[in-house]
Amino acid sequence: MPTLADAPSYGAAVQHAAEMKATHLTTLLSSDDRNSQLAAEFQGIFLDYCRQKVAPETMRLLLQLAEEMGLANKIKAMFAGQKINVTENRAVLHVALRARPDQVIEVDGKNVVPEVHAVLSRMKKFAHQIRTGEWVGYTGKPLKDVICIGIGGSYLGPEFVYEGLRTDPEAHTASHGRRLRFLANVDPIDVKRALEGFHAETTLIIIISKTFTTAETMLNARTIKEWLLRSLHNEAAVSRHMVAVSTNISETSAFGINPDNVFGFWDWVGGRFSVCSAVGILPLAVHFGWQVISQFLQGANAMDDHFKTAAFSENLPVLMGLVSVWNASFLDYPCHAILPYCQALIRFAAHIQQVTMESNGKRVSIDCIELPYQCGEIDFGEPGTNGQHSFYQLLHQGRTVPADFIGFCRSQNPVIVANDPVPNHDELMSNFFAQPDALAFGKSADLVAAEGVPPELVPHKTFPGDKPSLSLLFPEANAYYLGCLLALYEHRTAVQGFMWSINSFDQWGVELGKVLAKEIRKYLAAKRKDLPAEEEKLPAATRRLLGVYLSQA
Numbered sequence: 001m002p003t004l005a006d007a008p009s010y011g012a013a014v015q016h017a018a019e020m021k022a023t024h025l026t027t028l029l030s031s032d033d034r035n036s037q038l039a040a041e042f043q044g045i046f047l048d049y050c051r052q053k054v055a056p057e058t059m060r061l062l063l064q065l066a067e068e069m070g071l072a073n074k075i076k077a078m079f080a081g082q083k084i085n086v087t088e089n090r091a092v093l094h095v096a097l098r099a100r101p102d103q104v105i106e107v108d109g110k111n112v113v114p115e116v117h118a119v120l121s122r123m124k125k126f127a128h129q130i131r132t133g134e135w136v137g138y139t140g141k142p143l144k145d146v147i148c149i150g151i152g153g154s155y156l157g158p159e160f161v162y163e164g165l166r167t168d169p170e171a172h173t174a175s176h177g178r179r180l181r182f183l184a185n186v187d188p189i190d191v192k193r194a195l196e197g198f199h200a201e202t203t204l205i206i207i208i209s210k211t212f213t214t215a216e217t218m219l220n221a222r223t224i225k226e227w228l229l230r231s232l233h234n235e236a237a238v239s240r241h242m243v244a245v246s247t248n249i250s251e252t253s254a255f256g257i258n259p260d261n262v263f264g265f266w267d268w269v270g271g272r273f274s275v276c277s278a279v280g281i282l283p284l285a286v287h288f289g290w291q292v293i294s295q296f297l298q299g300a301n302a303m304d305d306h307f308k309t310a311a312f313s314e315n316l317p318v319l320m321g322l323v324s325v326w327n328a329s330f331l332d333y334p335c336h337a338i339l340p341y342c343q344a345l346i347r348f349a350a351h352i353q354q355v356t357m358e359s360n361g362k363r364v365s366i367d368c369i370e371l372p373y374q375c376g377e378i379d380f381g382e383p384g385t386n387g388q389h390s391f392y393q394l395l396h397q398g399r400t401v402p403a404d405f406i407g408f409c410r411s412q413n414p415v416i417v418a419n420d421p422v423p424n425h426d427e428l429m430s431n432f433f434a435q436p437d438a439l440a441f442g443k444s445a446d447l448v449a450a451e452g453v454p455p456e457l458v459p460h461k462t463f464p465g466d467k468p469s470l471s472l473l474f475p476e477a478n479a480y481y482l483g484c485l486l487a488l489y490e491h492r493t494a495v496q497g498f499m500w501s502i503n504s505f506d507q508w509g510v511e512l513g514k515v516l517a518k519e520i521r522k523y524l525a526a527k528r529k530d531l532p533a534e535e536e537k538l539p540a541a542t543r544r545l546l547g548v549y550l551s552q553a
């Protein structure tokens with residue numbers, strides 16, 4: 001499989017990139033004809049990418065490159081259940097998790113949709129039992145509170161959706177009287193925070209781990225099991241209070257979870273793409289109820305259909321993926337900011353950071369060729385307007401960081417203050433619309449000087465502009481559109497990886513640190529008990545630091 005650099009149009013794209021780099025966004029944006037071509041819409045979701053450093057010619061070249069990289073076939077192969085995660089010999093089928101019952105998606109010749117719907121039905125029933133109090137805790141009390149124990153892909157997505165929906169009017173009403181918390185970090189401080197105000201008798205614990213071997217999750221699970229048994233004094237309480245989401249049934253049994261209380265998923269669901277499996281759906285359905293959560297799944301499914309069937313020139317994930325490849329690999333902008341103008345999306349950037357950086361932070365192509373171009377992007381973000389009072393300084397006058405502005409036409413919580421000129425949501429959105437222009441157009445030294453600014457301050461107050469961004473405007477932040485948003489960014493990530501000719505679906509880069517932590521754990525265990533430690537296994541520099549740690553503990 002060719003790398004992007006082998007594609008026939010790569011050279012032309014590199015040349016064109018030099019031209020585009022030298023063309024200021026003010027010039028580009030002066031053409032209404034150009035601007036009108038650089039937008040797309042799906043079900044009321046409007047993508048405006050005219051503030052990217054692209055011309056119609058750039059898009060023509062990128063679509064040409066997509067053809068040369070076999071993007072259409074790669075997307076088809078993903079939906080067809082082919083084992084495109086070649087290093088783990090797995091299909092990549094998170095789209096099957098939100099498939100409609102009548103869809104057929106096959107892995108190894110077997111339609112997986114019925115299995116998916118069997119687990120969905122079990123979750124629906126379980127959520128109903130917990131929510132209605134039909135399922136009670138060991139002492140007969142309803143389970144009003146839930147702690148999810150899991151990390152990485154078994155944490156970030158569910159937390160993003162939980163935060164995203166908890167102020168949505170319908171979801172808020174549906175979760176009345178319930179609490180949902182996440183325990184991810186192995187830092188014991190996180191245990192204290194997760195347990196604050198919770199009582200064992202009324203708490204359901206969901207252990208979420210695809211492998212059920214992740215060190216952090218397992219230690220947190222043991223910690224919370226101890227907490228539970230300290231109050232309830234009987235192992236029999238475990239089956240009333242602890243359930244698991246995993247693909248590893250033998251490990252869940254070894255931990256003491258009743259097999260009837262395990263909600264499974266499949267090896268063709270990658271951790272960071274598992275929000276729509278039991279990983280996310282079980283806790284979210286318990287908290288918000290099935291009505292809300294099925295809308296979320298429908299939204300994701302609608303975006304899947306759009307990704308699969310829309311022409312590339314109108315396909316939101318494809319366009320966003322291509323433009324991001326343009327930014328990272330041709331214009332050499334390594335970073336990417338995710339800027340939702342919606343406080344409910346407070347954990348969206350953290351989730352997408354894992355989705356893209358764990359997927360596309362790679363150094364070799366799918367055929368083991370060291371990549372001759374920059375691949376992957378460094379993602380970060382915060383909701384606006386908070387970010388404006390923080391890192392936006394660097395975006396405006398420092399480095400160039402392409403940004404995604406994500407906004408909503410209607411607020412989850414409309415507020416109007418008497419005598420204020422606009423509703424509070426319009427105030428928020430005024431910033432959403434202003435920032436991309438400030439970044440693109442900037443403010444010239446001449447203009448600053450003309451305002452009477454003293455000459456020595458003019459350079460400090462000048463904005464160079466020419467900073468690319470795109471704007472995504474959704475109707476509202478409800479369950480349906482959050483499903484669309486999730487799938488949009490998942491597929492954007494896949495498009496990037498397909499274009500970069502990498503395997504976006506493995507994550508070997510996280511392994512080495514885990515192995516080294518094992519050695520340190522052994523070393524600390526020996527030192528704590530004054531037993532001889534295997535000194536030679538650790539670098540001297542590391543032992544020095546450990547010495548400082550041990551001397552103060």
Ligand SMILES: O=P(O)(O)OC[C@H]1O[C@H](O)[C@H](O)[C@@H](O)[C@@H]1O
Nearest residue numbers: 152153154209210211214271510
């Ligand atoms: O769900 P688990 O098996 O516990 O894995 C949790 C997480 O840990 C791994 O190290 C990977 O970095 C993540 O992709 C994964 O989501």
